[in-house]
Amino acid sequence: MPVQVSSDRVAAVRAFNRFFTRHIGVLREGLLHSEFTLTESRVLDELAHHGDRPSAALCRDLGLDRGYLSRIVAKFENAGLVGKVPCASDGRTKLLHLTQHGRSVYAPLDQRSRDEVGEMLAPLDEAQQLRLLDAMQTIGELLGSNAAPSGMKYAQPFVLRAHRAGDMEWIARRHGEVYATQHGWDASFEQLVGHICAEFARHFDPALEHCWIAEMAGQAVGSIAVARSDEAGVAKLRLLLVEEAARGHGLGSHLVDECHRFARAAGYRKMRLWTTDQQKSARQIYQGKGYVLVAQQPVHAFGQAMVDETWECDL
Template sequence: MTVQDIRSFNRFYTNVIGALDYGRHLYAPYTLTESRVLYELAHAPHTDAADLRGQLHLDAGYLSRILNRFEQDGLIERGPSEKDPRRRRISLTGAGRETAARLDERARETVGALLAGVAPADRPRLAEAMRTVRTILGDGDRAPRPEDVLLREPGPGDLGWIVQRNAALYAAEYGWNTDYEGLVARIVADFAEDHDPHLERAWIAELDGRPAGCVMCVRDDAPGTARLRLLLVEPDARGLGIGDRLVTAVVDFARGVGYRDLTLWTNDVLSAARGLYQRHGFVLVAEKPHRSFGHDLIGQDWRLALHSTPE
């Protein structure tokens, strides 16, 4: 590789970015750098100015002018730093969070439109190429952050991934046999063949272009009740709040479409998941010993009252 190769690629990619922001609507009324500062503030609510300057490699005077503009526009508030009283903490106001969310949504829609022109079969190759560039040039050494995680609907192959990863992960961590894989396969097949998209949904948590977690919300047999199923987070993606975001997505969806209750079935050995359910307000309503997946287990039924009546 030569210097010219890199410069050629830079010109190509700059043209791509320019095409994405054709007409300069993507970040308006802010610049790309200002939008990046807003993004960092939205994902790190207790950031100091010095931290921002280091993260974004910005000149102190330039960053100060950006923050002054944000303060004039009512987007930020400044106060004493919790880390060091000599520093100033910066946090977004309600208007600032709304502005950051609007800019983020525009960016997602625009990049989504770009990806729509990429053949599904080519997307894994594109993601791998991007990871390779990041790794070789140094960014790949950075630990993943919660904001790197994207929740999305399943795409081609993702439902098969849910079956495969549930089977492999529970076999590795709990020694469960193929009976569990059969159960997961039936759940996923039922969802794929006959689900109501208005009342049932699945989510994939994506990290660095690969699935890192999943969950489903499906109708239960009891009227007005939804069921949370197949919550999973990959071991190397734990600690990023993915499980919390997936459960929150199910709770918000179930409440939003009008379910009265949300239920789930789990086993007592899944202590981390049970703690997560408790934090979201689920209550244990029944326990029963059973022999499944090659082990003696204690099954548990949990319920969350959503306080609404389904239509």
């Protein structure tokens, strides 16, 4: 039986909607000071971030009328922003494809959006930013099951923050505990990670290096870092960890993406990382991000026989 909703609660939600739409600028004629409407920008965003899509999927995920999307697509095709390509699994089906010109047009919109969100968050301190993100997560959880398109998450269940005092000790300890439990590695692995963390903290350069801690409900559940290497233009991806309780939410992939964004902005041209053949979940993430295996060597380490691997990715 539906719950009776009072008029003052309806008014409060409407007031918040008015405040937020005004605050993020969606009422402007051109979103992000561009020629595109909000809906047009969302179509470009979907194709840029999720790849080639059938029209029906875009209509479903964005809640659009088929005729409305058709008009937007026609406009984009005439402008050379979008084309149609055959589906690999069914040649009869056509997918919407963002052209190279479309990507070049979308890129400054995406950066402008990031900049505007950054400006919105900048006046808030660390605790306030996390409080805001938690509130957004709560809204997503409460409304997502009814409002979000099928198969899509309204909000991520985690937030990222920069490392602070005590985090390096946590990273080393949890690496040791997780790999001892999952792979049977001995205490020498925790000692190695502890040495890496100590060196990172001792020589930390915030212009060229960064470490992220992922949190869910205020608890640390993951980490990753960008560190300098001895080779100019090459950064190291280090300290990737995702706790068992945080898996299944795309956290590992998100952490790697954050590393790449920071590395590009810092002027790096390549990322390099060390892993082993036993870290299968991490290797799948790296391969999905464009890393290629450049060196491998059988070793006996951490009480196990394994293969050391070096992977690289051009940024």
